Amino acid sequence: MVTYTFLAVFLCLMGYVTYFEFALSEQFINNPYNKRQELFTQKVIRGEIYSADGVTLAETIVDAEENEVRRYPCARIFSHIVGYSGHGTAGLEATANFSLLRSNIFYGEKVVSDLQGEKSPGDSVYTTLNYELQLQAFDALGHYDGAVVVLEPQTGRLLAMVSKPDFDPNTIGEDWEELVDEDNDRSELLNRATQGRYPPGSTFKIFTTLEYLREHPEDYTDYRFSCSGEYTEGHKTIHCYNNARHGSEDLKEAFANSCNSAYSSIGLELDLAQFHAMCESMLFDTDLPVAIESSKSSFVLEEGADTSAVMETAIGQGQTLVTPLHVALITGAIANDGVLMSPYVIDHVSDDRGVLVEQYTGKEYGRLMSSEEAAVLKEYMGYVIEAGTGRQLSNDRYEVYGKTGSAEFSTSSKASHSWFTGFAHQDGKPDIVVTVIVEDSGVGSEYAVPIAQEIFDAYYIE
Amino acid sequence: MTNLIVELTKYLMIFFFALYTYEGFSAFRAKLSEKKRSRIYHRQLLLMYLIHLSAYLAVYAVTEDVKMVLFYLFQVLFTVIVMSCYHLLYENGSKLLVNHMCMLLLIGFIILTRLSFEDAVRQYVIAAGAFVLTLPVPYLVRSVGFMRRLTWLYAAVGLLGLLAVQLFGATSHGAKLSLKIAGISFQPSEFIKLVFVFFVACMLYERTDFLRVCLATAVAAAHVLILVLSRDLGGALIFFITYVVMLYVATKQLFYFAGGLLSGSIAAVIAYNLFSHVQIRVLAWRDPLSVIDNEGYQISQSLFAIGTGGWFGMGLYQGMPNRIPVVKEDFIFSAIAEELGGIFALCLLMVCMCCFFLFLNMAMQMKDQFYKLIALGLGVVYGFQVFLTVGGVTRFIPSTGVTLPLVSYGGSSLLASMMMFAIVQGLYVMRQDEGNADGSKNKKTGAKEKRKSGKTGFDSQVEKIS
Numbered sequence: 001m002v003t004y005t006f007l008a009v010f011l012c013l014m015g016y017v018t019y020f021e022f023a024l025s026e027q028f029i030n031n032p033y034n035k036r037q038e039l040f041t042q043k044v045i046r047g048e049i050y051s052a053d054g055v056t057l058a059e060t061i062v063d064a065e066e067n068e069v070r071r072y073p074c075a076r077i078f079s080h081i082v083g084y085s086g087h088g089t090a091g092l093e094a095t096a097n098f099s100l101l102r103s104n105i106f107y108g109e110k111v112v113s114d115l116q117g118e119k120s121p122g123d124s125v126y127t128t129l130n131y132e133l134q135l136q137a138f139d140a141l142g143h144y145d146g147a148v149v150v151l152e153p154q155t156g157r158l159l160a161m162v163s164k165p166d167f168d169p170n171t172i173g174e175d176w177e178e179l180v181d182e183d184n185d186r187s188e189l190l191n192r193a194t195q196g197r198y199p200p201g202s203t204f205k206i207f208t209t210l211e212y213l214r215e216h217p218e219d220y221t222d223y224r225f226s227c228s229g230e231y232t233e234g235h236k237t238i239h240c241y242n243n244a245r246h247g248s249e250d251l252k253e254a255f256a257n258s259c260n261s262a263y264s265s266i267g268l269e270l271d272l273a274q275f276h277a278m279c280e281s282m283l284f285d286t287d288l289p290v291a292i293e294s295s296k297s298s299f300v301l302e303e304g305a306d307t308s309a310v311m312e313t314a315i316g317q318g319q320t321l322v323t324p325l326h327v328a329l330i331t332g333a334i335a336n337d338g339v340l341m342s343p344y345v346i347d348h349v350s351d352d353r354g355v356l357v358e359q360y361t362g363k364e365y366g367r368l369m370s371s372e373e374a375a376v377l378k379e380y381m382g383y384v385i386e387a388g389t390g391r392q393l394s395n396d397r398y399e400v401y402g403k404t405g406s407a408e409f410s411t412s413s414k415a416s417h418s419w420f421t422g423f424a425h426q427d428g429k430p431d432i433v434v435t436v437i438v439e440d441s442g443v444g445s446e447y448a449v450p451i452a453q454e455i456f457d458a459y460y461i462e
Numbered sequence: 463m464t465n466l467i468v469e470l471t472k473y474l475m476i477f478f479f480a481l482y483t484y485e486g487f488s489a490f491r492a493k494l495s496e497k498k499r500s501r502i503y504h505r506q507l508l509l510m511y512l513i514h515l516s517a518y519l520a521v522y523a524v525t526e527d528v529k530m531v532l533f534y535l536f537q538v539l540f541t542v543i544v545m546s547c548y549h550l551l552y553e554n555g556s557k558l559l560v561n562h563m564c565m566l567l568l569i570g571f572i573i574l575t576r577l578s579f580e581d582a583v584r585q586y587v588i589a590a591g592a593f594v595l596t597l598p599v600p601y602l603v604r605s606v607g608f609m610r611r612l613t614w615l616y617a618a619v620g621l622l623g624l625l626a627v628q629l630f631g632a633t634s635h636g637a638k639l640s641l642k643i644a645g646i647s648f649q650p651s652e653f654i655k656l657v658f659v660f661f662v663a664c665m666l667y668e669r670t671d672f673l674r675v676c677l678a679t680a681v682a683a684a685h686v687l688i689l690v691l692s693r694d695l696g697g698a699l700i701f702f703i704t705y706v707v708m709l710y711v712a713t714k715q716l717f718y719f720a721g722g723l724l725s726g727s728i729a730a731v732i733a734y735n736l737f738s739h740v741q742i743r744v745l746a747w748r749d750p751l752s753v754i755d756n757e758g759y760q761i762s763q764s765l766f767a768i769g770t771g772g773w774f775g776m777g778l779y780q781g782m783p784n785r786i787p788v789v790k791e792d793f794i795f796s797a798i799a800e801e802l803g804g805i806f807a808l809c810l811l812m813v814c815m816c817c818f819f820l821f822l823n824m825a826m827q828m829k830d831q832f833y834k835l836i837a838l839g840l841g842v843v844y845g846f847q848v849f850l851t852v853g854g855v856t857r858f859i860p861s862t863g864v865t866l867p868l869v870s871y872g873g874s875s876l877l878a879s880m881m882m883f884a885i886v887q888g889l890y891v892m893r894q895d896e897g898n899a900d901g902s903k904n905k906k907t908g909a910k911e912k913r914k915s916g917k918t919g920f921d922s923q924v925e926k927i928s
Contacts, residue, residue, distance in 0.1 A: 002707055006842075010818075016858045017807070020857075021773055025765075025768070025769030028751075028762070039780065
């Protein structure tokens with residue numbers, strides 16, 4: 001019996017080691033802490049990175065003296081998502097480092113180049129990124145700081161990701177000192193789309209609404225609120241934007257009007273423990289399921305929080321912070337009947353001759369909300385475009401669903417970040433989610449919405 | 463050119479070692495003629511030298527250092543002497559076990575040469591000394607009859623030795639392991655493992671009444687407790703499991719086995735809640751990458767090494783095994799997996815398993831309960847230690863920091879492991895004597911064994927000898 005027990009234990013161990021080599025090793029090999037990747041640079045010329053529509057995003061040029069230079073033909077347009085390699089690595093250059101440094105060419109060829117002391121060409125990475133959309137988003141954001149995320153909610157394919165201020169990856173070496181200088185408060189290297197943490201403003205009303213739906217599954221349609229332009233509880237008064245009086249409204253209208261008064265009063269009714277748990281299940285305080293560097297969004301509202309904190313949090317002010325990618329993912333889950341697809345950027349890896357090495361496909365992250373809840377939120381977001389703060393997106397070419405927001409980020413000034421998150425549908429084309437944040441601008445409908453519109457138009461019309 | 467040699471020898475080594483491993487298991491087959499069996503051993507020997515030669519070809523190609531050639535020749539000489547001595551002095555010993563011992567030693571030399579030439583030379587000198595010291599052991603095992611009467615001497619040596627480490631030992635990597643006497647530092651617990659097996663065998667081979675079991679358990683628990691206090695978790699686990707298994711086999715009562723495991727699990731939970739260093743190990747095991755800057759650094763580096771090496775390895779000198787802390791001792795398996803490849807490492811694990819089965823096979827064959835328990839105890843010490851180290855570095859279980867016997871760097875570990883192999887070798891020789899002593903009885907047991915061997919397959923070899 002002892003023999004068999006030990007035999008079983010050893011077989012388990014061998015099985016595990018086999019499983020590790022087959023399945024688990026990739027995640028460890030690819031870890032940026034793994035200095036062994038440097039070993040590959042001695043044998044392999046770093047591979048290329050392409051957009052989904054065939055534009056070269058990164059390539060290595062070898063001159064006559066065999067000096068290698070990494071070149072980025074699109075320069076700043078893809079600066080954060082493609083990243084850089086040279087001064088350390090970032091973006092895709094970091095996450096796909098191992099693929100780019102691996103050569104899957106025919107073994108005989110490798111032996112020949114080994115014999116001649118030549119390097120083998122690395123594999124190429126084909127991304128899901130769409131050059132046209134990225135360019136459109138990059139131009140539309142213009143000289144503003146902020147971020148744009150575009151993705152397909154049904155697959156998780158990331159189509160565009162822009163962050164500004166940006167940098168030129170071609171000259172990262174020369175610019176390095178300046179970029180990391182202590183007095184430089186622009187943080188150009190930060191990918192705001194995944195690492196920027198912003199107050200969500202009124203986009204957060206999506207979460208507040210969802211919590212209200214969960215606490216009133218039967219009678220949420222009976223909700224009524226009479227808005228007088230402001231709402232006071234205790235010592236705290238919340239104003240609607242421009243003190244606008246929305247009058248008598250139901251939940252859908254309050255959502256479409258982005259009525260702060262109604263939502264701060266809803267906040268006071270909510271079960272805070274449940275609210276907190278719901279937000280945690282919506283990826284707050286959680287690592288986002290994405291391979292590139294990202295920050296966690298944070299939801300700070302404990303049971304027993306004071307009235308003013310509850311009222312502010314319910315309308316997306318307070319201490320809550322979100323990343324644009326997080327907002328885009330939640331929007332995507334609503335568009336996809338409540339199921340979140342994990343976002344991905346690498347479509348496939350091929351060797352130097354174009355032979356497929358590895359194909360990636362969308363993976364389900366899980367269900368974030370029931371399809372009924374998703375349907376209600378979708379209906380409400382549709383009404384935002386139809387009769388609310390997003391009216392200018394209304395058109396007859398494609399259907400739009402969205403939510404605007406303006407987040408005050410400073411107590412001293414009236415300046416605010418402008419938000420839009422939404423998705424659009426047109427028969428015959430995959431839906432897309434567009435999330436836009438324009439820093440230090442103004443209301444969402446004035447700054448973020450037009451940017452989203454340009455992207456939707458570029459995708460659906462041109 | 464260097465590249466080509468390194469690459470080529472890498473694949474050759476994997477191929478040869480896979481064949482070697484296959485031969486090792488095929489020697490277990492039930493129906494093998496003496497001739498065929500001896501052919502297997504010779505083929506293994508040839509493969510062993512081929513692996514060794516390939517490795518040093520690569521070593522020389524990279525370093526272009528004549529020292530390496532010299533060192534290689536010295537190792538060949540050593541292996542030839544070991545083989546000849548065992549074959550001449552102990553004609554009826556297990557040739558398979560000698561082959562495996564040499565193979566494991568040579569793999570150790572190869573990877574240590576790559577990691578640090580000076581340490582490899584040191585290891586070589588210790589191995590040579592250990593060989594001289596342990597050569598008479600099989601003879602002694604056979605001829606010294608009073609071994610089974612030294613029960614309390616074993617207990618005293620064991621407990622005092624462990625206590626001395628706990629009180630005067632030097633701390634390394636958070637655990638007190640070694641004593642320094644006259645400038646030489648050594649790890650008593652490596653030897654006390656063997657003494658402990660002898661103690662338990664002495665206690666339980668005649669009587670297993672409740673009082674006797676209680677007494678044995680109390681002494682065993684004292685061993686484990688001192689080790690836990692010295693923070694030598696791996697050591698404590700090995701002693702514990704060895705005792706539980708030996709107790710079970712001696713008493714044949716599942717109750718003791720289940721009770722032992724249960725109390726062990728409870729003790730583990732208590733230890734987890736009581737000691738922060740246990741929690742750290744478990745944390746580093748569950749998610750090493752999340753604590754990579756501190757607790758998880760070592761295990762992460764180990765997994766990077768194994769992962770990047772892949773199935774075929776990076777080739778000798780082509781990886782970065784020295785980035786793993788304590789690579790020469792506790793993490794030697796990762797270094798082997800990184801540079802010689804996952805297949806090679808798996809074969810290595812199988813060769814270790816082969817040794818373990820040879821130990822247990824001996825336990826099944828011995829009629830004298832005392833020797834039976836000795837063989838069993840040593841087998842469990844060996845097998846469980848292999849499991850702990852390989853499981854630990856591959857993140858199958860939390861890392862406990864134990865060495866891979868015969869392969870890892872370290873004098874105490876090496877000497878103790880060679881002693882262990884020599885004792886089992888002695889049992890093999892004795893088993894043969896037992897067979898010769900009473901020919902009439904042999905027929906009966908022979909028939910009995912044949913029936914058994916149909917089931918396990920491992921008995922056949924000894925059956926052949928007897």
